[in-house]
Amino acid sequence: MTRVDTGRARRTSAGSPTLDQVALAAGVSRATASRAINGGDRVSPQAQAAVDAAVRRLRYTPNRAARSLVTRRTDSVAVVLPEPDERVFSDPFFAGWLRGVNRVLAERDLQLVLLLAQPGAEGARTMRYLSNRHVDGALVVSHHRDDGLADHLASLGLPSVFGGRPWSSEQVSYVDVDNLNGGQTATRTLIERGCRRIGTIAGPTDMTAAEDRLRGWRTAMLAAGLADDAVEHGDFTEDGGESAASALLARHPDLDGLVVASDLMAVGALKVLTAQGRRVPEDVAVVGYDDLGVAERTTPPLTTVRQPIGEMAERATRLLLEQIDHGIPEEPARLVIPCRLVRRASA
Amino acid sequence: MTRVDTGRARRTSAGSPTLDQVALAAGVSRATASRAINGGDRVSPQAQAAVDAAVRRLRYTPNRAARSLVTRRTDSVAVVLPEPDERVFSDPFFAGWLRGVNRVLAERDLQLVLLLAQPGAEGARTMRYLSNRHVDGALVVSHHRDDGLADHLASLGLPSVFGGRPWSSEQVSYVDVDNLNGGQTATRTLIERGCRRIGTIAGPTDMTAAEDRLRGWRTAMLAAGLADDAVEHGDFTEDGGESAASALLARHPDLDGLVVASDLMAVGALKVLTAQGRRVPEDVAVVGYDDLGVAERTTPPLTTVRQPIGEMAERATRLLLEQIDHGIPEEPARLVIPCRLVRRASA
DNA sequence: CCCAGTAATGGAAGCGCTCCCATAAATCTC
DNA sequence: GAGATTTATGGGAGCGCTTCCATTACTGGG
Numbered sequence: 001m002t003r004v005d006t007g008r009a010r011r012t013s014a015g016s017p018t019l020d021q022v023a024l025a026a027g028v029s030r031a032t033a034s035r036a037i038n039g040g041d042r043v044s045p046q047a048q049a050a051v052d053a054a055v056r057r058l059r060y061t062p063n064r065a066a067r068s069l070v071t072r073r074t075d076s077v078a079v080v081l082p083e084p085d086e087r088v089f090s091d092p093f094f095a096g097w098l099r100g101v102n103r104v105l106a107e108r109d110l111q112l113v114l115l116l117a118q119p120g121a122e123g124a125r126t127m128r129y130l131s132n133r134h135v136d137g138a139l140v141v142s143h144h145r146d147d148g149l150a151d152h153l154a155s156l157g158l159p160s161v162f163g164g165r166p167w168s169s170e171q172v173s174y175v176d177v178d179n180l181n182g183g184q185t186a187t188r189t190l191i192e193r194g195c196r197r198i199g200t201i202a203g204p205t206d207m208t209a210a211e212d213r214l215r216g217w218r219t220a221m222l223a224a225g226l227a228d229d230a231v232e233h234g235d236f237t238e239d240g241g242e243s244a245a246s247a248l249l250a251r252h253p254d255l256d257g258l259v260v261a262s263d264l265m266a267v268g269a270l271k272v273l274t275a276q277g278r279r280v281p282e283d284v285a286v287v288g289y290d291d292l293g294v295a296e297r298t299t300p301p302l303t304t305v306r307q308p309i310g311e312m313a314e315r316a317t318r319l320l321l322e323q324i325d326h327g328i329p330e331e332p333a334r335l336v337i338p339c340r341l342v343r344r345a346s347a
Numbered sequence: 348m349t350r351v352d353t354g355r356a357r358r359t360s361a362g363s364p365t366l367d368q369v370a371l372a373a374g375v376s377r378a379t380a381s382r383a384i385n386g387g388d389r390v391s392p393q394a395q396a397a398v399d400a401a402v403r404r405l406r407y408t409p410n411r412a413a414r415s416l417v418t419r420r421t422d423s424v425a426v427v428l429p430e431p432d433e434r435v436f437s438d439p440f441f442a443g444w445l446r447g448v449n450r451v452l453a454e455r456d457l458q459l460v461l462l463l464a465q466p467g468a469e470g471a472r473t474m475r476y477l478s479n480r481h482v483d484g485a486l487v488v489s490h491h492r493d494d495g496l497a498d499h500l501a502s503l504g505l506p507s508v509f510g511g512r513p514w515s516s517e518q519v520s521y522v523d524v525d526n527l528n529g530g531q532t533a534t535r536t537l538i539e540r541g542c543r544r545i546g547t548i549a550g551p552t553d554m555t556a557a558e559d560r561l562r563g564w565r566t567a568m569l570a571a572g573l574a575d576d577a578v579e580h581g582d583f584t585e586d587g588g589e590s591a592a593s594a595l596l597a598r599h600p601d602l603d604g605l606v607v608a609s610d611l612m613a614v615g616a617l618k619v620l621t622a623q624g625r626r627v628p629e630d631v632a633v634v635g636y637d638d639l640g641v642a643e644r645t646t647p648p649l650t651t652v653r654q655p656i657g658e659m660a661e662r663a664t665r666l667l668l669e670q671i672d673h674g675i676p677e678e679p680a681r682l683v684i685p686c687r688l689v690r691r692a693s694a
Numbered sequence: 695c696c697c698a699g700t701a702a703t704g705g706a707a708g709c710g711c712t713c714c715c716a717t718a719a720a721t722c723t724c
Numbered sequence: 725g726a727g728a729t730t731t732a733t734g735g736g737a738g739c740g741c742t743t744c745c746a747t748t749a750c751t752g753g754g
Contacts, residue, residue, distance in 0.1 A: 015419075016479065018710055029734040034712060044732060061479045065415035066710035069739045072362075074412070076460070095441070102463045106472065111481075113423070114461045116449045125453065132363060132408045134458075238644060297585060365740055376704040381742060391702060413740035416709045 017058040025054035037062065076111035077320060078135040080126065080149065082119075082142055092292040093309060097141055097163060100313025108321065110136075117147070127152055137320045139163065145206035159323035161316045161333075165208045173323070173333040175316040179209050182305040182339045183216020186259045186287040189303065189347055191224050195257030195285055199230030201244040201269060203261040210236075213261045213289060230255060234265045241265025245272040256284055257347070263288040263295045266302055270346075285347035300345035307339055364405040372401035384409065423458035424667060425482040427473065427496065429489055439639040440656060444488055444510060447660025455668065457483075464494070474499055484667045486510065492553035506670035508663045508680075512555045520670070520680040522663040526556050529652040529686045530563020533606045533634040536650065536694060538571050542604030542632055546577030548591040548616060550608040557583075560608045560636065577602060581612045588612025592619040603631055604694070610635040610642045613649055617693075632694035647692035654686055 023033035028047050036043045036051035043051075054060070068074050079101055081094060098112075105112055113135055117126040130138055130153065137159035143149050145167045153160040154171035162174035190198050200217045203210025214231065221228040232248040234240030241260060245268060249255060258273075260266040266288035270280060278284050280300055288295055288304035295302035319333050370380035375394050383390045383398035390398075401407070415421050426448055428441060445459075452459055460482055464473040477485055477500065484506035490496050492514045500507040501518035509521035537545050547564045550557025561578065568575040579595040581587035588607060592615060596602060605620075607613040613635035617627060625631050627647055635642055635651035642649035666680050 019712095020710080030711085031713075031734055031736090032732080035733090038712080042732060047732080061475070063416070063710050064481055065412045065421065066739090067712075068412035069410070069416055069710080069741085070712045072739080079461075098461065099463065102461070106465075109472075112461045112463075114426075114445065114449070114459045116446065116459075118453075125456075128408070134411055366742095367740080377741085378704055378706090378743075379702080382703090385742080389702060394702080410740050413709090414742075416711085416740080417742045419709080 016063070017060045019060070019062070022051065022054045022058055022060045025058060026050040072133075073324075074134060074136050075109070076113050076135050077105065077317075077324075078113045078115045078130065078138045080115045080117050080130075080138055080140045080143075082117050082144060082147060092294070093290070094141065096292060096309040097313045100310040101139060101317045103310075104314050104317035104321070110321075117149075119147075123147070130158055131156055133158070136324045137161075139316055139320055140166070142207070143167075144204075157328065159320055159328055161320045161323070163312060163316050165212070165334075167206075167208060171332060173319055173329070175312050175319060175335040175337065176209070177307045177312060177337045177339045179212035179339075180216045180219070182289065182307075183213035183259065183261075184220040185216075185339075185341050186213075186289065186305050187217045187220035188224075189287055189341060190257035190259065190285055191220065191226070193257070193281075193285055193347060196226060197230070197252065197254050198226065198257035198259060199232070199248045199252055199255045200259040201241055201248065201261060201265050202231060202233050203236050203265075205233060210261055213259075217259050234261070234268075236262045236265060238264050238268040238271075241268025242272055243268075245269035249273075249276065258284055258286045260286060260288050263290040263292065263298075263302055263304055266304070266346075267294060267298055270298055270302075281345065281347050287341075287347045291342050295342070295344065298346070303344045303347040304342055305339050306342045308337055312337055363410070364407045366407070366409070369398065369401045369405055369407045372405060373397040419480075420671075421481060421483050422456070423460050423482050424452065424664075424671075425460045425462045425477065425485045427462045427464050427477075427485055427487045427490075429464055429491060429494060439641070440637070441488065443639060443656040444660045447657040448486060448664045450657075451661050451664035451668070457668075464496075470494070477505055478503055480505070483671045484508075486663055486667055487513070489554070490514075491551075504675065506667055506675055508667045508670070510659060510663050512559070512681075514553075514555060518679060520666055520676070522659050522666060522682040522684065523556070524654050524659060524684045524686045526559035526686075527563045527566070529636065529654075530560035530606065530608075531567040532563075532686075532688050533560075533636065533652050534564045534567035535571075536634055536688060537604035537606065537632055538567065538573070540604070540628075540632055540694060543573060544577070544599065544601050545573065545604035545606060546579070546595045546599055546602045547606040548588055548595065548608060548612050549578060549580050550583050550612075552580060557608055560606075564606050581608070581615075583609045583612060585611050585615040585618075588615025589619055590615075592616035596620075596623065605631055605633045607633060607635050610637040610639065610645075610649055610651055613651070613693075614641060614645055617645055617649075628692065628694050634688075634694045638689050642689070642691065645693070650691045650694040651689055652686050653689045655684055659684055 019030055019033055023030040026033060027050060032043060032047055033051050035041060036048050040048050064075060102112055115126050117123055138153060139161055140149055141163045143166055150166035150168055150172050160172060162172055165174050165176045166172055187198060200214065202214040218228045230248060230252045232244040234244040258269060260269055266286055269286060273280055273284055280286055288302040291304045291306035292309065295304040315335055366377055366380055370377045373380060374397060379390060379394055380398050382388060383395050387395050411422060449459055462473050464470055485500060486508055487496055488510045490513055497513035497515055497519050507519060509519055512521050512523045513519055534545060547561065549561040565575045577595060577599045579591040581591040605616060607616055613633055616633060620627055620631055627633055635649040638651045638653035639656065642651040662682055
């Protein structure tokens with residue numbers, strides 16, 4: 001047993017300082033230094049102070065890889081975005097989401113790994129990455145019916161939270177805004193205003209948010225004894241809203257109200273209405289959905305249902321941290337955030 | 348010397364398979380398995396095949412943390428975005444950039460860590476993170492004059508590439524579009540069209556791209572013997588474009604041409620022109636900048652200078668990988684991508 | 695047929711960290 | 725005041741991987 005070198009604090013010249021160097025500088029063992037750095041449990045005040053000072057002096061930061069290796073945590077979480085979506089480009093939704101997530105992660109010094117999930121082969125890459133525990137958890141933002149993400153994650157046992165109620169799997173936690181209620185509120189606003197022939201431009205049929213809003217519209221219409229036949233689907237883009245509005249007005253020229261499932265689509269609809277010489281809100285009143293900036297800048301400014309997207313992102317992230325800290329709960333969390341109507345000029 | 352347990356392939360039940368298990372399954376040593384997995388240098392065909400098979404069978408993926416610890420690489424790169432910017436929300440620029448970066452990183456199985464750099468204390472967090480070598484390199488997207496990022500990164504010795512020419516430090520590599528030329532081209536287009544009183548709505552003065560475009564406009568105007576006094580600055584948003592246009596038209600009611608430094612601002616300008624009853628392009632011809640989707644949807648559709656943003660992001664990322672692989676070059680790389688005019692109806 | 699040269703291999707040393715455990719010191723209990 | 729507990733501490737094992745180095749198995753040249 002000839003142990004030549006205990007290995008302490010060699011290579012002083014190179015790279016960043018190691019825990020060993022901190023311990024040496026503080027005059028304690030590596031174990032004590034480690035404890036002091038990680039919350040200071042069972043560490044005397046003197047030792048704590050000495051370590052703190054050494055850390056500051058040497059500008060020590062723990063090596064994440066080394067820590068990861070033993071703790072089996074990566075201190076990073078993935079945000080999964082469905083890349084196929086051209087919307088990622090135009091929709092403020094995603095940026096708002098990222099910002100909210102980032103805010104919470106920053107508090108705990110966690111990293112945000114962005115996974116732009118492409119379909120097909122690249123989608124498999126995303127799955128594989130998640131399967132291999134390269135992150136402590138995943139936030140899935142806008143998933144579509146057939147991406148299989150919900151089931152996959154549920155079976156994986158990886159902490160994960162969805163933004164927006166997922167399809168199929170009832171196993172995963174999610175945070176959603178109350179789209180059903182939002183759709184109803186929007187519709188009732190028009191009804192109370194006196195509109196009787198109200199159409200809706202709904203979102204894509206493979207997203208739950210769109211379906212819920214449509215259901216809300218339908219519910220409110222039926223409750224008021226009005227016909228729920230004026231429906232057209234768009235893809236959440238301005239162009240989509242435009243063509244949907246054209247189609248809708250062609251089929252139902254007598255419309256006096258329009259519930260649109262996103263502000264961007266509402267912009268398209270306003271364009272059509274203006275082009276047809278219909279005044280908003282006098283001839284046709286319009287209610288949008290989102291209120292993420294666009295709604296204030298339209299002419300006329302949009303009355304719309306606000307999604308508190310920052311709050312949504314924050315809550316989802318905290319839910320995720322909760323899962324990471326205390327394990328995935330038996331019963332998945334389902335948080336539904338109320339949304340409220342913002343009155344402007346269009347209705 | 349009583350070595351009780353060599354430590355090979357214990358814990359078969361738990362988590363993901365380790366290299367040890369792969370080696371055992373393939374009937375080779377851990378060292379050989381490692382070699383086979385990392386490119387197969389000095390590995391016999393049989394051993395290679397055996398390892399490959401074992402990897403497939405066990406669904407082995409290397410533990411990134413363990414690898415990182417020894418290789419001193421993290422296999423991830425940071426994309427730094429200046430968070431203060433509300434633009435991150437509305438501008439398709441960032442999303443396009445992320446997409447381009449992601450495409451290249453995916454090829455090499457590198458991760459994208461998103462750093463939303465907030466100003467002040469949080470900015471320090473970003474710096475610290477970068478200093479601590481938690482990533483192999485950094486891509487900085489839209490930096491502003493005073494964020495100090497360029498100098499900091501240059502002094503850090505961390506591989507990094509800027510998207511858009513940075514201020515100050517001439518030490519860092521960057522990829523930019525030829526904004527000077529772009530501004531000139533836009534202006535010349537109007538001149539050739541017969542416009543003689545051409546104004547410009549420039550971008551914020553703390554961004555090089557905006558300054559370069561303005562300079563391009565000025566150069567073209569002076570070269571044609573025209574006055575370069577009709578300048579107004581906006582902040583790259585629609586609202587900004589609107590107020591800049593109002594101010595400009597108030598000061599120079601005789602304008603017959605307008606060079607706008609971003610499509611989004613051009614949208615605002617079009618609004619003002621329409622409101623004032625000026626026809627586009629008959630009374631005032633307009634050229635925008637970007638062509639990232641908005642330009643096609645305005646009325647009239649915008650003639651604009653296209654920024655090949657996907658290409659820009661890709662080139663920047665490849666430049667970064669180059670640096671990561673072969674070290675930071677003595678002479679920083681400066682790649683300027685030409686941009687071209689896209690003719691539509693507004694000029 | 696022997697020896698230098700090359701190719702393939704495995705042993706073992708760490709990378710920097712956390713955490714289990716044994717030990718030492720301080721405090722309490724009756 | 726002796727034994728039982730609590731509190732701090734450091735030794736050391738080991739997380740899963742790469743890579744240096746020594747070893748062995750093959751070549752071909754003289």
